[in-house]
Amino acid sequence: MNGCVKENAKFSGHQTFCFRYGWLEKGFRFVKNGQWFSEDNAIVDLGVGKNMVDSIRYWCEMAGILNDHKVSDLGKKILDEKTGWDPFLEDNATLWLLHWKVNTNPDVITAGTALFSYLHKPEFSKYDVAQAAVKILDPNKKAPPIKLSCGTLIALSDLIQVGGDLIAIA
Secondary structure, three states: OOOOOOEEEOOOOOOOOOOOOOHHHHHHHHHHHOOOOOOOOOHHHHHOOOHHHHHHHHHHHHOOOOOEEEEEHHHHHOOOOOOOOOOOOOOOOHHHHHHHHHHOOOOOHHHHHHHHHHHOOEEEHHHHHHHHHHHOOOOOOOOOOOOOHHHHOOOOOOOEEOOOOOOEEE
């Protein structure tokens, strides 16, 4: 990936919470009702903890459901209760579309970008994922030999099966 700079890398923001069922709809309805995640009542109104509030915002923005502190056109087309294609995210095609949006976001490089676009192995270690992420940012560097958190590197744990030190696509 030529022209990538560190400013557009985003390996955090999800507070180590994976993409959870129900969060996109919850975030969509919350913002559609004129609220925002930084408001004091967000924890109570969303019914989750502070870090989960931040994570819901992260996943809604990464999936393209929210943009510039408002509901996006894509968010309306998918989740609107009256006119949305799939307001309860019951269709697998919608889930695939959202998965694609998260991993092909042109504005940021994520662990998902490394995992699904730059790591071409059926089985791999955490180090292999870190190596792919580092190579996206600077093709001449190697990942440091450090112990990495699976939750931090791979927030898409619903899509992968973790077993020991090996991670395999399920």
